[in-house]
Amino acid sequence: MDSCKLVLICEDSFDSIMTAVYDGWRYRNQGRVVELTVGQPFDADLFSEYQTVAADLEKAVKVAASIRKKISERAHIAVYQAAMHFAPDRAQAIFLFLTLAYQKGGSIMDDYGNPHVARLLALSRKVSNETHLFRGFVRFHDVSGVLVSRIEPKCNVLPLLGDDFADRFPGEHWAIYDERRKLAAIHPAGGEWGLVSQIQADPALSEQLEREGDYEKLWKTFFNTIEIESRRNPRCQRTMLPNWYRKNMTEFRT
Amino acid sequence: MESEHTITRLPKKAAVFSHQGVMPLEEKLRILTDAAKYDVACTSSGVERRGDGAHMGSAAACGICHTFAGDGRCVSLLKILLTNVCVFDCKYCINRASNDVPRAAFTPEEVVRLTLEFYRRNYIEGLFLSSGVIESPAHTMELLYRTLFLLREQYHFQGYIHVKAIPGAPPELIDLVGHLADRMSVNLELPTGEGLRQMAPHKTRKTILRPMRQIQQGIQEQRLELADCHGRYCPDRRADVGFKRRFVPAGQSTQMIIGATPESDFQIMKVAESLYQGYELKRVFYSAYVDVNHQLPQLTDSLLRETGGADGFYEKRGMASPPLLREHRLYQADWLLRYYGFAADELLSEEKPNFNVLIDPKCEWALRHLEQFPVEVNRADYYTLLRVPGLGVRSARRIVAARKHGKLEFADLRRMGVVLKRAQYFLTCQGKMLYATKIEEDFITRQLVADGRTELPPVEDGITFRQMSLFDDRSFFAEPDVESERSAAYGQL
Numbered sequence: 038m039d040s041c042k043l044v045l046i047c048e049d050s051f052d053s054i055m056t057a058v059y060d061g062w063r064y065r066n067q068g069r070v071v072e073l074t075v076g077q078p079f080d081a082d083l084f085s086e087y088q089t090v091a092a093d094l095e096k097a098v099k100v101a102a103s104i105r106k107k108i109s110e111r112a113h114i115a116v117y118q119a120a121m122h123f124a125p126d127r128a129q130a131i132f133l134f135l136t137l138a139y140q141k142g143g144s145i146m147d148d149y150g151n152p153h154v155a156r157l158l159a160l161s162r163k164v165s166n167e168t169h170l171f172r173g174f175v176r177f178h179d180v181s182g183v184l185v186s187r188i189e190p191k192c193n194v195l196p197l198l199g200d201d202f203a204d205r206f207p208g209e210h211w212a213i214y215d216e217r218r219k220l221a222a223i224h225p226a227g228g229e230w231g232l233v234s235q236i237q238a239d240p241a242l243s244e245q246l247e248r249e250g251d252y253e254k255l256w257k258t259f260f261n262t263i264e265i266e267s268r269r270n271p272r273c274q275r276t277m278l279p280n281w282y283r284k285n286m287t288e289f290r291t
Numbered sequence: 292m293e294s295e296h297t298i299t300r301l302p303k304k305a306a307v308f309s310h311q312g313v314m315p316l317e318e319k320l321r322i323l324t325d326a327a328k329y330d331v332a333c334t335s336s337g338v339e340r341r342g343d344g345a346h347m348g349s350a351a352a353c354g355i356c357h358t359f360a361g362d363g364r365c366v367s368l369l370k371i372l373l374t375n376v377c378v379f380d381c382k383y384c385i386n387r388a389s390n391d392v393p394r395a396a397f398t399p400e401e402v403v404r405l406t407l408e409f410y411r412r413n414y415i416e417g418l419f420l421s422s423g424v425i426e427s428p429a430h431t432m433e434l435l436y437r438t439l440f441l442l443r444e445q446y447h448f449q450g451y452i453h454v455k456a457i458p459g460a461p462p463e464l465i466d467l468v469g470h471l472a473d474r475m476s477v478n479l480e481l482p483t484g485e486g487l488r489q490m491a492p493h494k495t496r497k498t499i500l501r502p503m504r505q506i507q508q509g510i511q512e513q514r515l516e517l518a519d520c521h522g523r524y525c526p527d528r529r530a531d532v533g534f535k536r537r538f539v540p541a542g543q544s545t546q547m548i549i550g551a552t553p554e555s556d557f558q559i560m561k562v563a564e565s566l567y568q569g570y571e572l573k574r575v576f577y578s579a580y581v582d583v584n585h586q587l588p589q590l591t592d593s594l595l596r597e598t599g600g601a602d603g604f605y606e607k608r609g610m611a612s613p614p615l616l617r618e619h620r621l622y623q624a625d626w627l628l629r630y631y632g633f634a635a636d637e638l639l640s641e642e643k644p645n646f647n648v649l650i651d652p653k654c655e656w657a658l659r660h661l662e663q664f665p666v667e668v669n670r671a672d673y674y675t676l677l678r679v680p681g682l683g684v685r686s687a688r689r690i691v692a693a694r695k696h697g698k699l700e701f702a703d704l705r706r707m708g709v710v711l712k713r714a715q716y717f718l719t720c721q722g723k724m725l726y727a728t729k730i731e732e733d734f735i736t737r738q739l740v741a742d743g744r745t746e747l748p749p750v751e752d753g754i755t756f757r758q759m760s761l762f763d764d765r766s767f768f769a770e771p772d773v774e775s776e777r778s779a780a781y782g783q784l
Contacts, residue, residue: 147692150703159708173357173367177412184411204342205349209411252408258317259409262324263370264361267581268615273363277356287414288358 042085055097073128109143118161121193184211260288322395326375331576335367335416335451337541348449368419377423381491399438417451428459439471458498474541486552542573550580550614555644560635579618620646681713
C-alpha cells in the first residue's frame with residue numbers, strides 16, 4: 038500500500054486544514070504522494086488510501102507558527118484567507134503552496150507567475166474582496182437594543198469581519214449570523230467578540246429582521262432618492278452589487 | 292460678505308420656517324437628498340482611523356461602499372444638504388433661488404440623529420454635508436460647524452465626515468470646521484472663470500479659490516508642525532502643538548461640471564492638472580451636466596454667441612442628455628495624471644483638444660507613440676510598463692516583482708492576472724509578441740476598436756445619451772474599465 042496515493046480528508050476549519058498539512062508533510066517526507074481534501078470526496082478512487090484527519094490544536098499551532106517564522110506574516114494571512122474559501126481544492130492548494138514556500142522562503146510571495154502561488158493568491162484575494170464588501174453590505178437591525186444582522190456569504194468571512202465591527206461599534210451589543218454556516222459573531226457591549234458555531238436561529242428572528250422601523254423607512258427613502266434618473270444604469274449597479282448580496286439588505290426589501 | 296450686494300431676495304425662506312416642526316423628517320430627507328444627489332463625490336477614503344475603544348466609529352483608508360444606487364454610483368456617505376434654501380441663482384443648479392421647488396431645512400440635531408442611527412445600522416460610512424446658502428455664507432458655515440461640533444464633541448462620532456466649504460465664509464469658521472472634518476471640498480463648479488460668470492452670476496473664481504488655498508495652507512502648515520527634524524510625519528507631536536484633531540486629514544477635493552459650457556477636454560485637463568499641482572487636491576471630480584433647469588437651448592445660444600461660437604459644439608455632442616462617455620474619458624485621463632505619470636500636454640494639445648470616443652486616452656497616446664513600442668516585459672522599468680495600454684498599477688507592480696524569480700512568458704502574465712486584450716499589441720516576452728501582429732497604427736486601432744465593440748453590453752432601457760455619433764452609436768456605451776470598477780468598488784470614484 039505504501040506506493041499508492043494518500044488522501045487526507047479534513048474538516049472545514051483552519052485548524053483541521055493545518056493539522057492535515059502537518060500530517061501530510063510527514064507522510065510526504067516518507068516518500069508518499071499526498072493529497073488534501075476538505076469533506077468527503079464524491080469520487081473516491083480505488084487505488085488511493087483515504088484517511089480522515091481530526092483537528093489537533095497543537096499541530097495546527099505548530100504549522101501556523103512555522104509559516105510565520107520560515108515564510109512570512111503575509112503568507113500566513115494569505116493561507117488563513119485561502120482556508121476560508123469554499124473551493125473544494127483549498128486544502129490541496131494550501132499544501133502545494135506551503136511545500137514550495139518552505140523551500141523558497143518569504144520571497145515566494147512575489148513569484149506571481151508560479152501556478153501554486155497564483156492559485157493560493159487567487160483564493161485569498163477572493164476571500165479578502167468578499168470580506169471587504171461585507172464590511173459595507175452588512176445591515177444591522179435594532180432588536181430591542183441589540184444590533185442583529187444576517188448574512189449569507191459565499192466565503193467564510195465572519196472570522197475576518199469581527200475585528201472591524203468590534204473596532205467600529207465597541208459600545209454596542211451586536212451579533213452577525215452567517216445562515217449558511219450556522220455561525221455567529223457575537224459582541225457584548227464593551228467586551229470582546231467571539232465566534233459561536235452550530236447556532237440554531239430562533240424562527241422569530243426572520244420576522245424581527247423584516248420588521249420595518251422608522252430608520253429602515255428613512256434609509257429606503259434616502260436610497261431611492263439618491264439615484265439620478267437620467268443616469269439610470271441597472272447593469273452597472275448589478276456589476277458593483279450582484280443580486281445575491283441583496284437578499285439581506287434593507288434597501289432591497291420590498 | 293462680498294456677495295451680499297448681489298442678493299436680491301430670500302426665496303421661500305418664510306415657507307421653510309413655517310414648515311419647521313410640521314414637515315415630517317421623512318419628507319425633509321426626501322427633499323434634501325434629492326437636492327444633494329447631483330454632487331458627485333461620495334468617497335470615504337483617504338484616512339485610516341481605528342476606533343477609540345469607547346465611542347462609535349472608525350475610518351478605512353481605502354473607503355467602503357455600503358450600497359450602490361440604481362445609477363450604479365457607490366453610496367458610502369449620507370449625502371444630504373443642510374438646507375436647499377439658497378440665495379444664489381446658479382443656472383445649472385436645481386436649488387437656484389429662482390426655481391420653484393419645495394424647500395426644507397434640517398436642524399443640526401436632526402442631521403446628527405440621522406447620521407448616528409444610519410451609522411449604527413451600518414448603512415453608511417459617515418456624513419457628506421453640503422448646503423445651499425441660507426441668509427449668508429457665514430451663517431451657513433456656522434450651521435455646518437454646529438452640526439459637526441455636535442457629532443464630534445458631544446457624541447464623539449469617529450466615522451468619516453466630508454463637508455463643503457462655502458465660498459465667502461469667514462476663514463476662522465473654515466479653520467474650525469477643518470479640524471472636525473476628514474475631507475473638505477470647495478466646488479470649482481465650471482472649468483473656467485468665463486463659464487462661471489455665465490452660469491453662476493453670484494460666484495467668482497476668486498471666492499472659490501480663496502478657501503481652497505486656505506485649506507491647502509492649513510494642511511501644509513500642519514505637515515510642518517507635525518514633522519520631526521527629518522521632515523517625516525510624526526503624530527506624537529500632536530500634543531505639543533496643541534490640537535486634538537488633524538486638519539482635513541483626508542485632503543480636499545473639488546468638482547466641475549462638464550458639458551454645460553464649451554470648454555475642450557484639453558482645457559479641462561489643464562485645469563485639473565494645475566489643481567493637483569498648485570492646490571494639492573486629492574481628487575478632482577467631473578460631473579456630466581444634467582440639464583435640470585432646461586437651460587440648454589438658451590445657454591447654448593447665449594454662450595456660443597458670447598464665446599464667438601464653437602462650430603456646432605453641442606450639435607456634434609448631441610446634448611440631449613448627460614455626456615456620460617465624455618465624463619468617463621475625463622476620469623480615465625485623470626487617473627493617468629495622478630497615478631501613471633502622464634502630463635496633460637502629452638495626452639492632448641491645442642490641435643487635438645478632445646479625447647477619442649472609441650478608444651481610451653492611454654491607448655490613444657500609445658497609438659501616437661508607436662515608436663516607443665513594443666516594450667519588453669522582462670526588461671522595461673516600472674514607469675515604462677505603466678504606459679502600456681491595458682497594464683495598470685497592480686499589473687506593473689506584479690511584473691516587476693515576479694520577474695526577479697525568472698524570465699516571464701505570456702502564460703505567466705495570464706496567471707498573474709494581467710489582462711492581455713489591449714496589452715498584447717504593445718508587449719514582448721523574451722523578444723516575442725503573443726501573436727504575430729504588426730506594430731502599425733491602423734491595424735492596432737482597428738483591433739482595439741473591434742475588441743471594444745464585441746464586448747460592449749446591450750443598451751439598457753432609458754439610456755439614451757449620445758455624443759459625437761460617428762458610427763452606430765449603440766456601441767459607444769461607456770462601460771467602466773477595470774480601474775474605474777476597482778475604484779468604484781473601493782469607494783474612490
